[in-house]
Amino acid sequence: MEWLVGLWADLVTLFGGQVWILMISAILLATSVIDLISRRFLKTLHYQLLKRHKVWLDSFVDASRAPVSFFIWVTGTVLALTTLIYRLNIYVDLIPIIQSFKSTILTLSVGWFVIRLVQRLELHLKAYARVDDRFDEVTVEALAKIIKLLAFVLTGLFFLNAFGVSLTGLLAFGGIGGIAVGFAAKxxxxxxxxxxxxxxxxxxxxxxxxxxxxxxxxxxxxxxxxxxxxxxxxxxxxxxxxxxxxxxxxxxxxxRMTNRRIYEHIGIRYSDIHVMPQVVADVKQMLQEHPEIDQEQTLIVNFNAFNASSIDFMVYTFTKTTNWVEYHEIKQDVFLKISDVIASYGAEIAFPTRTLHMFNENSSTNLEASDSIPK
Missing domain, CATH: 2.30.30.60 (SH3 type barrels.)
Structure with a gap:
């Protein structure tokens, strides 16, 4: 201890009347040492927690690294600046402002820490939500944004209050201003x-x-x-x-659909109406036995319409998959099997046709028929 006192005495003698330079240098050196020690300690602790997979606890340690360094340096700088002003006896009127700023250092550091902590927790919760259905990434992101916004606003209010700004007046002005802004930016x-x-x-x-x-x-x-x-x-x-x-x-x-629907109307020729019951029964059986058709959902195959050029039956069923590409593969397979069922009875899928009946004008029968046509 005596050597330290002797060293200080030698330094004072060396600097002579400029002792203030020595004092400020000592304060900044001490600040650097303290910051270096805290950085090294928090960095080592950070890596140790990661090795042990304690990501939640590490979020607090990692989030505190920059704010702690900021707090140390601003505190040291304010102390050095105050010492300089007192020693030189200049700009003494700034001391109250500097002291007010000093009282907000902890508030700023805490606000910064909270924002960094929320960012890290958000990343971990999103990763957790990808493997656990109880969590939702969008909800996690929304809550993180709200908390960061609140931390920012509260830190700003405390900062202004430290400089003598009345929060009551500020809130009252904010209420009036909020109405005006609300109309302008609805x-x-x-x-x-x-x-x-x-x-x-x-x-x-x-x-x-x-x-x-x-x-x-x-x-x-x-x-x-x-x-x-x-x-x-x-x-x-x-x-x-x-x-x-x-x-x-x-x-x-x-x-979010649970199934994809196959809903089609298929027409066969009027001349094949006698095989319609068998076609409908076989198509329904085929769908009931199809491995990709969900039997828990509605399944309907019925003759349901006399059309201009066809007699139609309806196919209404649901696939198990919701994947768009797989759905179309299954739909193609179902349609081809329906075509095979229709062909197996010698029937054909209908298409628009028109039948033209010719008659001989010299035939008495045709003449009688034409006479019966209203004029």
């Missing part, structure tokens, strides 16, 4: 509230296929923002939709 606010409703109600999430029968909207959701939602159409064009629109239109989410 569309923007409507879009923000629409985005909040999407996050809460979850009519669709990122990665889902949506479409609207009211608007020309169809594609896969790429991003849900506070103001607009990005949809990638099936021809790969980006579509940017203001969130407020979703409050006024109907939205379908085909991704």
């Amino acid at each position: 569309d923007l606010l409507g879009n923000i509230l629409g985005g909040l409703m999407i996050y809460l109600d979850k009519p669709f999430t990122v990665g889902e296929w949506i479409r609207s029968p009211d608007k020309q909207i169809e594609g896969v959701v790429e991003k849900i923002g506070w103001r607009m939602t990005t949809v990638r159409t099936f021809d790969k064009r980006p579509l940017y939709i203001p969130n407020g629109i979703f409050a006024t239109i109907a939205i379908e989410t085909p991704t």
